[in-house]
Amino acid sequence: MAETHSLQELQTPPVSSKVFIQRDYTSGTICRFQTKFPSELENRVDKQQFEDTIQTLNNLYAEAEKLGGRSYLEGCLACLTAYTVFLCLETHYEKVLKKISRFIKDQNEKIYAPRGLLLTDPIERGLRVVEITIFEDRGVGSGR
């Protein structure tokens, strides 16, 4: 009964607030988010878990933007085919973005949704922020 109750709550909980994790530009324009734990999430999720999520995201974006043999080969091939190759093939970046979407969905299902939180894929916000929606936790009795 308690489980059903919490699932129903997640169906219609009002949004309490949103937290935005900003980009970290200290290493340049590569896509990287700040790992600083926001105070609004203190009672909701474990700090280490949050940092692990953001760090994994950062690693995935670094993999997408990595300069190396593979990306240069892809770039040269694209140039030689006048970029028509991308009409049939997916770029490495796009493949990693799909991986990131799956990762975020997985994190939401396992960690964040049960705690009344929701991570939004940064690509939906122009890779500017990681938006975390905090739903009201009726279980805590802080209802309006």
Added chain:
Amino acid sequence: MKNDYQQIDPKTLPMPAPSHPPAPRGGDQEERQPQEQRRKARRKWQVFPGRNRFFCDGRIILARKSGVLPLTLGLILVTSGLFFVFDCPFLVQHLTMCVPVIGGVLFVFVLITLLQTTLTDPGILPRATPDEAADIEKQIDESRNGGYQSPPRTREVEINGQVVKLKYCPTCKMFRPPRTSHCRVCDNCVERFDHHCPWVGNCVGKRNYRFFYFFIVSLSFHTAFIFGCVTTHLALMIQEHETSFSHMDLELVVCFFSVWSIVGLSGFHTYLVASNRTTNEDIKGSWSGKSGGEPVTNPYSHRNICKNCCSILCGPMPPSLIDRRGFLPEDECVQTGDGGDIELPVLTTKNEINMVGKHPCLPLHPAV
């Protein structure tokens, strides 16, 4: 407890509610109406706030002002056309078959790179959602109250040891990432903004800089090649005492003036690529001179010409961030459909719809 959920009566909603099982059959009158509204779901390009035009249902993007792109295309097509029609047959006869082949390859490359520069999203940043904008405003107010020295609408970050100021964009309602600038012609913030080029009718930014560079370099070769061929043709005809070469006048004039300007431009951009700078930064002198007694250095340069060139010209192709072909969430269809994303819902009803539309990972379907 259940009263909280019963106040949201799905049957009173104009939009399909999650408690309604999906009804593609559409037998019920009430369910047909939400179906029709679902079919009218609009794509994001239709409400895009910038000054752009879209074709092929959002697949192709163009700046609204095409500038002198028709002139560019006209000059290239006419000059190349005259070359292939008049000069090539003569030169094939007198010189070699390679002339039209080389000319053809260069011509195709020029056209393709021009079209890609014009029709590619240059790296437009979507505008901040209302929630984001509110959060940033709150941070700005807090920093103002904190009595910090820097003006409230700037933020300083240290990038690879160099302090860089990020400015707030009042149109896009966000702090612009480094190297991003707001194009007044297109009314968009563009990542790694180089310049707005009226000759290609588009901004040149992060995503299409390589196409632009290859366009001007290949155009330099193409123009120089045609110029050389026409001069050779002229010389050979004078040798044979021919005097009718009026079509060559046009080609010579166009090529002569183009060669200097385009080769010069290619040289300038080769310097920019090698030093990992943008035209915008070079014009403003961002990385030359001193700031507060300390010499400023370009924090984005890899300090290696080869690496700079490779990263800009053959690096990974970043995706378009504006999701032109994505569908607007359903509550935006009900509303006026102004640009921007979902507003922080006041009613639980709207929140429900948001969650249905955007986040299927949450258990939201009681019917399932």
